[in-house]
Every structure is written in C-alpha cells, then in structure tokens.
Amino acid sequence: MLVVAAAAMVFPFLWQLLTALKTVAESRAVPPVFFPSDLTVDAFARFFDSVPVVGMVGVSAAALVIRVGGQLLICSLAAYGFARMTFPGRNVLFGLFLIMLMAPSQLFLIAQFDLMKSLGLLDTIPAIALPGIFSAFGTFLLRQAFMSVPKEFEEAARLDGANAFQIFWRVMLPMVGPTLAALTVLTALYSWNDLLWPLIITSSKENMTLPVGLATLQGQYGTDYPTLMAGSLLASLPLIAVFIALQRQFFAGIASSGLKG
Amino acid sequence: MSAVTSRRGATRRPALLRISNALTGLAFVAPALVGLLALYIVPLISTFVTSFTKTGPFGGSTFVGADNYLSLFLDAEFWTALRNSLIFTAIVLLGVPIAIVLAALINSVKRFRTTYRVLFFLPVVTLPVAVGMVWRYIYNGDFGVINQALAAFGIDGPSWVADPDVAIYAVAIVGIWSSLGTNIIILGAGIQAISQDLFEASSLDGAGSIRQFFAITLPLLSPSVFLVSVLSVISSLQMFDLIYVMIGRGSPAEQGSQTVVYLFFQKAFVEYDRGYGAAIAIVLLVIIMAVTALQFRLQRKWVFYG
Amino acid sequence: MRRWLAITTVSVAAAALLTACSAGGSDNNAESGEKVTLTYGVWSQEDTMQQVVDAFEKENPNIDVQLQVNPFTDYWTKLQVSAQGGTAPDAFWMLGDRFQLYAANNQLLPLDDAISDAGVDLGVYPKALVDLFTYDGAHYGLPKDFDTIGLWYNKSLFDAAGVAYPTADWTWADVQAAAPKLTDPANGTFGIAAPLNRQEGYYNTIAQAGGHVIEDGMSGYSDPKTQAGLQYWVDFQKNGSSPNLQQLADTEAVAQFENGKVAMYYGGSFYAQRFYDNPDLRSKIDVTVLPAGETRATVINGIQNVGFANSKHPEELKKFLLFLGGKEAAEIQAATGAVIPAYENTQQAWVDSMPEFNLQAFLDEVPDGVLYPVSANTAVWNEYEDDLLTPAWDGSVSVEQAADDLATKMDEALAKE
Structure with missing residues (x-):
C-alpha cells in the first residue's frame, strides 16, 4: 500500500523531469508523449539564459531566512504565552490569531501593500518576508506542541530558580524541537514557493524571487513548458535538501530530548 | 525595598504575582500581537468597512449600507x-x-x-x-x-x-x-x-x-x-x-x-x-x-x- | 483615519525590526541636468522591448528606463494594487478591455497636448486601434502593435480529404461545406475548431453577420444578426465537425490545430511565430483571410503604451511614450518578428520574417478591422458571455434564448457602470 501511494506521489515529479527533457513541440503534443523521443537538456540551458538564476536564488534565500527566523522566534514566544501563561484577554487574543488564520490571504493584498509603502519598504527583501513572520499557523502549531509537554518540567526548572524567559528558552523550546523543525520545513516551503505577494511587492529585477522569475517565463502567448519544468525542478531541489536535513531532526529528535523518560 | 514589600505584602502576594504573571504572559505574546494588528487586524477592519460601500477600482467610496x-x-x-x-x-x-x-x-x-x-x-x-x-x-x-x-x-x-x-x-x-x-x-x-x-x-x-x-x-x-x-x-x-x-x-x-x-x-x-x-x-x-x-x-x- | 491607525501601530511595532533594512531612498529629484528614471511595465517580449528602451536612452542620455516584466496572469492584479497605492510604473502596456476603466478613473496621463505639440499624425495607425484607446474624445497613448485573426488551415488534412485549400474568396458557405468533409471520427480529426472564444471566434463572425456586441452603451446580443454570428459556431458543434467544448477545455483549440487534430482554425496573427518555430508544423500549414459572411470583418486588437497619471516625471514620460509610438520603435519590433507593429509601412519586415506563411493576409484584413468591443468595465459582461453562451454551444439552450438572456443581463451591468 505504501509503495502504491508513494508511486502516485512521485508521478508528477517524474513528469516534470521528462517534460524538462523534451523539445517545446513535443511538450505540446496531442496525445501527450510520455517519454521524450530524444533527450535534450536545452530547456535547462534556456532557463539559465533567460532569468538571473543566481540573483533569484539569493533573494529567495534571504527572504526565507528572515521569514523562518522571525517566525520561529515570534511565534514560539506567543505560542508559549498562550499555552502556559494566564493573563486577561488571553482567549480573546488567541481568537484574534485564529481569525487571522481563517481570512483568505488575498484579502490583505491591498492593505499590506499600502502599509509597506508607508513604511518605505516597497521593492525590498524584508517586505517579501514581513507578513509571513506573523503567522497564526505557526503560533497555533507551536501552541499545540507546548500544551502536550508535561507541566513537571517547568515546575522543576522554577524550583531551580529560573525565570519565565529562561524556562521558555532553556527548557520548553528544546522540548518542542521536532515541531520547530517541522515548522521550519513548512515555512521554508511557503516562503520559497510564494508567488502573488512577492510579485506585487517587488518590481525591480534585482528583487525577483524564483517563483516570480518562473512565472515571468510564461509569456503572453504559448508556454515553453520544458523550460518552466526545468526551472521548477531546479527550484525545488534546495527545498528537498532542507527537508532531508530537517526530517531527521523532527522525526528523530524526540528520542534524545528526555521526553521519553 | 523588596524586603519591605515581601514582608508587608504577605497577604497581597497572590494578587501581585497574578499581575506579574499576566505581564509576563503579555510580554510573550506582544511582538506577535503588534504584527498581527498592523498586518491583519487593521486590514480586516478596513475590509469590513469596505463591505458596506460601493468602492471605485482605485479608491474613493460611497456608503451603501x-x-x-x-x-x-x-x-x-x-x-x-x-x-x-x-x-x-x-x-x-x-x-x-x-x-x-x-x-x-x-x-x-x-x-x-x-x-x-x-x-x-x-x-x-x-x-x-x-x-x-x-x-x-x-x-x-x-x-x-x-x-x-x-x-x-x-x-x-x-x-x-x-x-x-x-x-x-x-x-x-x-x-x-x-x-x-x-x-x-x-x-x-x-x-x-x-x-x-x-x-x-x-x-x-x-x-x-x-x-x-x-x-x-x-x-x-x-x-x-x-x-x-x-x-x-x-x-x-x-x-x-x-x-x-x-x-x-x-x-x-x-x-x-x-x-x-x-x-x-x-x-x-x-x-x-x-x-x-x-x-x-x-x-x-x-x-x-x-x-x-x-x-x-x-x-x-x-x-x-x- | 484608518490609514493613520495602521501607520501608528506598525511603526511602533516594526521600528526596531525594520529601520536597519529600510529601502535605500530613491532619488526622484528631476532638476535640470539630473538623471531621471522611468519605469516601464510589460508582460512579454522582454528582449525586443529592451532594444527599444536602449534606442530611447541613446537619444535621451538624461533619462534612464527600467523595464519591469511581469507574468500576464498576475499583471493586472499587480497593476491595480500599485495604481491605487500611487506607485504604478510610469509607462505600461494596456489592453482595450481594461483601458476605459483606467481612463475613466483618472489613472492615465492625457497625451493630446504632447501629440499635437510633436505633430504626431494619428493617421499612421489603424483607425480601429486609435478609437479603441480613445475615451471621451481624449487620447491616452499610442498603439504599439496589433493583431488580426486569420483562417489557419492544415494542408495535409485537406489533401487527405481531397478538399481544395481555402482561398481569399471563401465565404461562410465554403467553410460550412468543407468542415464535415474534413471530419474523420475514426481518426479523431475534425474539420474545424469551434471554441467559445471572443477575440478569435464569435466577435469576428458577429461583425461578419452585420451584428454588433455593444453600441452606444447597449448590448447587441438581442439583434438577430448578432445571433446569426453565434449560430455559425453552434452549427459546427451540432453537426459534429468540431470537438465539443469539454474536449476543447481539456486540450485548447490551438494545441489541437498544432497537433493535426483540426483542419481549420480561426487563429490570431500572434500564433504565427509559435507555429513557425515548430519544424514539423511549418510545412503542413498556411493561413488566409477570414471567410466573408454578409460582409468582411476581423477583430483588430493590440497593445497600447500608456502613462500613469501620477507619474513624478510627466514631461520625460510623454517623451518616452511618443518614442514608443514612433517609427524607430516600430521598426525594431518588426525586425524581431514578434509582433505586427502598429505604425504604417513598418510591417513588411514581419511578413518577410516567415516566408513560408501567407502572413500578408493578416495585413490585407486591416481595412476590414472592427473595434474590439469594450465598455467601462468589460470584465463583468465578459463573464456573462462565458456563463450564458456555454449552454448554447453544448446545445442545451437555443442560441436565440441564450443571447436574449445575455442581452438582458449585459444591459443591467452596463446601466451600473
């Protein structure tokens, strides 16, 4: 069963690879050609020729680092506050977070654009990352993780004289390491693949992210599918690498964290 | 001063503790809250207001109930x-x-x-x-x-x-x-x-x-x-x-x-x-x-x- | 008030986080002698447009133009968001169906003064194009390029069916006679593609039947002549000489034609280069003018270069827009074969760039060009056309009934504009 399901998962990826190796005419063939008649890597060359790949990777990576770093910090603080602290209005405030999660992102386009403009951030890398830092999703995910950590750990640390921040930083954060790793993967993914917001907020070529560059490749008339697939294939490789690196963390991290005992 | 407070406030301590706990809790959520307000809640409120107007494509609106x-x-x-x-x-x-x-x-x-x-x-x-x-x-x-x-x-x-x-x-x-x-x-x-x-x-x-x-x-x-x-x-x-x-x-x-x-x-x-x-x-x-x-x-x- | 609330909240919040990374202030000082930067928003033809920009910068060393290319699917969303925020590109491409919305809402820079000061003769452009981009008698830009629709046909399929190739003398009757003969269900080939398509499809035949889509702010869909233009396509659906709408949604008409699945295809001049670049296809196909109905007609459409009303450098912008509409810019674009430039007598280079195709047909049709139908908010009734004509195409409702319903809803929408 696992094998069958996995095959269904891998099919689109395989299709991307095969399309990337076709000629443009063959990629439009009806009925579709599955295996290219003669393999060509022209599409990869065209991809590198037509967009500034290195610059785009740099912009995408910078935005990703700001967004992931900012989100992990800000959301884990908030999540811990919501999970373990009592303060007036806690439920109302957490409700606000949930509402933000529930509103479709397209709703915020115009207002967030105006905000970035008044902050003088139009067409900058921080503007690409900023809205994603304040993530209701991340807060929610980490709150669930903090809530399932037994209370004894905090009490032990409190008896040792640690203050709230120390407890959070030294005791609780390591406990939710696997969730942090999972959130890193998911946020990295959203950040890396996000199209509409970066496209709207940036305008110069120097601040073009990978998906924006790929979308730009789709001309007005007709589409060069092999180049598009070659590009998107290359674009997803770094993400897969991040995933492989971090999956060990979040799938295996628990065993050593002491939660077991 | 702390010595005075703690001696005198033996009965008030739970209240103080509660306030200090509440402040700590708020401090944890504050950074996220500010971003939330500016980037999402305010736009949401303005969307709510917009929904009662007929709005021109590039701004300018009239109230239509x-x-x-x-x-x-x-x-x-x-x-x-x-x-x-x-x-x-x-x-x-x-x-x-x-x-x-x-x-x-x-x-x-x-x-x-x-x-x-x-x-x-x-x-x-x-x-x-x-x-x-x-x-x-x-x-x-x-x-x-x-x-x-x-x-x-x-x-x-x-x-x-x-x-x-x-x-x-x-x-x-x-x-x-x-x-x-x-x-x-x-x-x-x-x-x-x-x-x-x-x-x-x-x-x-x-x-x-x-x-x-x-x-x-x-x-x-x-x-x-x-x-x-x-x-x-x-x-x-x-x-x-x-x-x-x-x-x-x-x-x-x-x-x-x-x-x-x-x-x-x-x-x-x-x-x-x-x-x-x-x-x-x-x-x-x-x-x-x-x-x-x-x-x-x-x-x-x-x-x-x- | 709301804006202030937003600004205050965020500045408190973000000051610490963001001061370090705020934008390197852009210098918008347009004092004499200082270099001015203009932005130019487009959605394709990047290399060609860069050549045009380079030529302009050479003549105007104090003006720097930055080309901004955005994907077509998101181009309009981005333009709307940035225009309402006051930061649209100085110059940008515009299409007929969106033009009136931007003009009516004062988003575009009026060009009449600049046109008369520079002595530009608007007669060098096809009249339908100039009219398409005129609002309340004022001109807001100069045509960049245009496209017309032709009858593309697959010679191999005609040969196989023993049908003579279409000629410039063909009428509707010839197409109607040929389509069933060219249909071969066993092979999965069809005589013609009859998709529900405005620019390449029913807008042409509506005009050929003597009907109209919109006139004086009223829908023309209740006119029997307009309905005859729709019936033309529905008949091909009915007698099975076209793939049905679902098949055309699965595999779009142009792809069916490219792959030899349909013998005749009403297609735009903009596909010429794509077909030409396909070595298997090039020798098999050719093109001729659209067959005549009651009259001869083709939709003529194109891109216009317009300026943003709130540009910080209106004088430099006007200069740039006039250059974009001029002969030199047209010749650069013709040479690359990407588009048919709108400026008269610069189109031959485009025809010559693909000698195997009878591209002259697209130019011969220009005098029969009809205005692409638009209003202040075209998108609203375009949506009605898709929704209400679909049941006519699949045969569940008569053309007459669908078109009458469409006329009613469209008039309601037009009344609200």
Whole structure:
C-alpha cells in the first residue's frame, strides 16, 4: 500500500523531469508523449539564459531566512504565552490569531501593500518576508506542541530558580524541537514557493524571487513548458535538501530530548 | 525595598504575582500581537468597512449600507460557490485518515523510511503550474491515463475537469493528494512524540500492531489530528489555486466549480468591485469561524491532552 | 483615519525590526541636468522591448528606463494594487478591455497636448486601434502593435480529404461545406475548431453577420444578426465537425490545430511565430483571410503604451511614450518578428520574417478591422458571455434564448457602470 501511494506521489515529479527533457513541440503534443523521443537538456540551458538564476536564488534565500527566523522566534514566544501563561484577554487574543488564520490571504493584498509603502519598504527583501513572520499557523502549531509537554518540567526548572524567559528558552523550546523543525520545513516551503505577494511587492529585477522569475517565463502567448519544468525542478531541489536535513531532526529528535523518560 | 514589600505584602502576594504573571504572559505574546494588528487586524477592519460601500477600482467610496450583503444573498453564483467550497472541504477531510494511516505506516517500516518521507513530500514542493499540468493530463477526457485505464474495461470516462458535473470532485481529489505531504509531516512529528515505552509495554502484553494503532497511537495522536483537521478545513474553505490552474477561465466547468475565494478574486481583482468582494470575504470569514468554533467545541469529546 | 491607525501601530511595532533594512531612498529629484528614471511595465517580449528602451536612452542620455516584466496572469492584479497605492510604473502596456476603466478613473496621463505639440499624425495607425484607446474624445497613448485573426488551415488534412485549400474568396458557405468533409471520427480529426472564444471566434463572425456586441452603451446580443454570428459556431458543434467544448477545455483549440487534430482554425496573427518555430508544423500549414459572411470583418486588437497619471516625471514620460509610438520603435519590433507593429509601412519586415506563411493576409484584413468591443468595465459582461453562451454551444439552450438572456443581463451591468 505504501509503495502504491508513494508511486502516485512521485508521478508528477517524474513528469516534470521528462517534460524538462523534451523539445517545446513535443511538450505540446496531442496525445501527450510520455517519454521524450530524444533527450535534450536545452530547456535547462534556456532557463539559465533567460532569468538571473543566481540573483533569484539569493533573494529567495534571504527572504526565507528572515521569514523562518522571525517566525520561529515570534511565534514560539506567543505560542508559549498562550499555552502556559494566564493573563486577561488571553482567549480573546488567541481568537484574534485564529481569525487571522481563517481570512483568505488575498484579502490583505491591498492593505499590506499600502502599509509597506508607508513604511518605505516597497521593492525590498524584508517586505517579501514581513507578513509571513506573523503567522497564526505557526503560533497555533507551536501552541499545540507546548500544551502536550508535561507541566513537571517547568515546575522543576522554577524550583531551580529560573525565570519565565529562561524556562521558555532553556527548557520548553528544546522540548518542542521536532515541531520547530517541522515548522521550519513548512515555512521554508511557503516562503520559497510564494508567488502573488512577492510579485506585487517587488518590481525591480534585482528583487525577483524564483517563483516570480518562473512565472515571468510564461509569456503572453504559448508556454515553453520544458523550460518552466526545468526551472521548477531546479527550484525545488534546495527545498528537498532542507527537508532531508530537517526530517531527521523532527522525526528523530524526540528520542534524545528526555521526553521519553 | 523588596524586603519591605515581601514582608508587608504577605497577604497581597497572590494578587501581585497574578499581575506579574499576566505581564509576563503579555510580554510573550506582544511582538506577535503588534504584527498581527498592523498586518491583519487593521486590514480586516478596513475590509469590513469596505463591505458596506460601493468602492471605485482605485479608491474613493460611497456608503451603501447592507446593499452588498443583500445582493450577495440573492446571488445564485454565491450559493453555488459556497456549495462547491463545502463539497471540496468535505472531500479533503477524508484525506486526514489516509494521512494518519500513511504516517503510521511510514513510522513502522524499517527500511527506506527517509525515501518514503521524501516521496510523500514531493507534491508539496511541486510548483502549482506543474501540478496543474500533470493532473490535467491525467484527467484528460480523450487520452488521459484514467480514461485509458477505464477504456480497458469498456467504460467511457468523462472529461474529468471540463465536465461541470464532476470537475469539483476531480479537483478535490487533487486537494487530498497535495495536502497529504503537509499532514504527514505534522502527524509524523506527533507519532514520534509518543513514548516508545508504551509500545514496548503493550507488545509485552501481546497487543498486535493494529491494536496498538487504535489503543495507543490514535488517542495520543489526537491533538495532532485535531490540528490537522482544523487546518485542513480552513485551507480547503480558502481554496483558490487548484481551481485556477486545473479548470481556469472560460472552461465549461468554471461556472459550476468556482469556490468562494475564486468568486472573491473574480469580483475584487477582475471586475474591480471591491465593496462586493469585501462582503464575500466577510461572509466567508464568518462561515470559517463558525465551522472552526464548532470543531473546538467538539474537540472536548475526542481530543486527549497528555 | 484608518490609514493613520495602521501607520501608528506598525511603526511602533516594526521600528526596531525594520529601520536597519529600510529601502535605500530613491532619488526622484528631476532638476535640470539630473538623471531621471522611468519605469516601464510589460508582460512579454522582454528582449525586443529592451532594444527599444536602449534606442530611447541613446537619444535621451538624461533619462534612464527600467523595464519591469511581469507574468500576464498576475499583471493586472499587480497593476491595480500599485495604481491605487500611487506607485504604478510610469509607462505600461494596456489592453482595450481594461483601458476605459483606467481612463475613466483618472489613472492615465492625457497625451493630446504632447501629440499635437510633436505633430504626431494619428493617421499612421489603424483607425480601429486609435478609437479603441480613445475615451471621451481624449487620447491616452499610442498603439504599439496589433493583431488580426486569420483562417489557419492544415494542408495535409485537406489533401487527405481531397478538399481544395481555402482561398481569399471563401465565404461562410465554403467553410460550412468543407468542415464535415474534413471530419474523420475514426481518426479523431475534425474539420474545424469551434471554441467559445471572443477575440478569435464569435466577435469576428458577429461583425461578419452585420451584428454588433455593444453600441452606444447597449448590448447587441438581442439583434438577430448578432445571433446569426453565434449560430455559425453552434452549427459546427451540432453537426459534429468540431470537438465539443469539454474536449476543447481539456486540450485548447490551438494545441489541437498544432497537433493535426483540426483542419481549420480561426487563429490570431500572434500564433504565427509559435507555429513557425515548430519544424514539423511549418510545412503542413498556411493561413488566409477570414471567410466573408454578409460582409468582411476581423477583430483588430493590440497593445497600447500608456502613462500613469501620477507619474513624478510627466514631461520625460510623454517623451518616452511618443518614442514608443514612433517609427524607430516600430521598426525594431518588426525586425524581431514578434509582433505586427502598429505604425504604417513598418510591417513588411514581419511578413518577410516567415516566408513560408501567407502572413500578408493578416495585413490585407486591416481595412476590414472592427473595434474590439469594450465598455467601462468589460470584465463583468465578459463573464456573462462565458456563463450564458456555454449552454448554447453544448446545445442545451437555443442560441436565440441564450443571447436574449445575455442581452438582458449585459444591459443591467452596463446601466451600473
């Protein structure tokens, strides 16, 4: 069963690879050609020729680092506050977070654009990352993780004289390491693949992210599918690498964290 | 001073402590709260205000009371869109049990575990354009893989994404497929958090793996399952991309398959009717809030916090 | 008030986080002698447009033009968001169906003064194009390029069916006679593609039948002549000489034609280069003018270069827009074969760039060009056309009934504009 399901998962990826190796005419063939008649890597060359790949990777990576770093910090603080602290209005405030999660992102386009403009951030890398830092999703995910950590750990640390921040930083954060790793993967993914917001907020070529560059490749008339697939294939490789690196963390991290005992 | 306070305030201490605790709690959530306010809550309030106006495409507006809401409730297109969003969500929710089983299976295999994880992750990293292309090929009525297979049994399959009667279901299947990866990541992290001792102890008691799944994995995984369900419902009700890349403008299935967010995008950014678009968005938000609140209420019955 | 609330909240929040990374202030000082930067938003033809920009910068060393390319699917969303925020590109591409919305809402820079000061003769452009981009008698830009629709045909399929190739003398009757003969269900080939398509489809035949889509702010869909233009396509659907709408949604008409699945295809001049670049296809196909109905007609459409009303450098912008509409810019574009430039007598280079095709047909049709139908908010009734004409195409409703319903709804929408 696992094998069958996995095959269904891998099919689109395989299709991307095969399309990337076709000629443009063959990629439009009806009925579709599955295996290219003669393999060509022209599409990869065209991809590198037509967009500034290195610059785009740099912009995408910078935005990703700001967004992931900012989100992990800000959301884990908030999540811990919501999970373990009592303060007036806690439920109302957490409700606000949930509402933000529930509103479709397209709703915020115009207002967030105006905000970035008044902050003088139009067409900058921080503007690409900023809205994603304040993530209701991340807060929610980490709150669930903090809530399932037994209370004894905090009490032990409190008896040792640690203050709230120390407890959070030294005791609780390591406990939710696997969730942090999972959130890193998911946020990295959203950040890396996000199209509409970066496209709207940036305008110069120097601040073009990978998906924006790929979308730009789709001309007005007709589409060069092999180049598009070659590009998107290359674009997803770094993400897969991040995933492989971090999956060990979040799938295996628990065993050593002491939660077991 | 602190000595004085502590001696004199022996009776007041709990109150002070409570205040100091409250301040600490607020301090933890403050940074997130400020960003939330500026980037989301304020825009949301302004959307709410906009929904009571007739707005020019580039700003400038006149107050029209509840007109937008009244025409929305009389708009057959909106009800179709709402029905589609609900169908889509119901089907995608069926993907949650599949993700639980797959996450547990992946966790139980000894070999190629990383390989499986990467494979299930692949749909999530694939660009929407590529997802649309591949699935349109699979679903093609004339020579798609599915209909070729059906033809072997003498069945003449429909044009899956062009036939208004089936398109929304076909797209929802892709919805399950593309959400599996994320769900498996969250659930997989949850399964790993379950203590191995429990499994070992129950093995000694002679419990088989299926019994363990129902007796240990499922109850202890329930917070993660709850999380995944809530997130799936929210993101499914917000579905836009898949309809856009798989059905698209001008298809005979477009009218019958559009979702609420698709309709919102059409009104606000294609037809430039921002007031009406805002009303759609607000109604959708209220619906999502109601469904989520219901889920939170129901969680008390089945979610188990350790 | 709301804006202030937003600004205050965020500045408190974000000051610490963001001061370090705020934008390097852009210098918008347009004092004499200082270099001025203009932005120019487009959605394709990047290399060609860069050549045009380079030529302009050479003549105007104090003006620097930055080309901004955005994907077509998101181009309009981005333009709307940035225009309402006051930061649209100085110059940008515009299409007929969106033009009136931007002009009516004062988003575009009026060009009449600049046109008369520079003595530009608007007669060098096809009249339908100039009219398409005129609002309340004022001109807001100069045509960049245009496209017309032709009858593309697959010679191999005609040969196989023993039907003579279409000629410039063909009428509707010839197409109607040939289409069933060219249809071969066993092979999965069809005589013609009859999609529900505005620019390449029914807008042409409506005009050929003597009907109209919109006139004086009223819908023309209740006119029997307009309905005859729709019936033309529905008949091909009915007698099975075209793939049905679902098949055309699964595999779009142009792809069906490219792959030899349909013998005749009403297609735009903009596909010439794509077809030409396909070596298998090039020798098999050719093109001729659209067959005549009651009269000869083709939709003529194109891109216009317009300026943003709130540009900080209106004088430099006007200079740039006039250059974009001028002969030199047209010749650069013609040479690359990407588009048919709108400026008269610069089109031959485009025809010559693909000698195997009878591209002259697209130019011969220009005098018969009809205005692409638009109103202040075209997108609203375009949506009605898709929704209400689909049941006519699939045969579940008569053309007459569908078109009458469409006329009613369209008039309601037009009344609200």
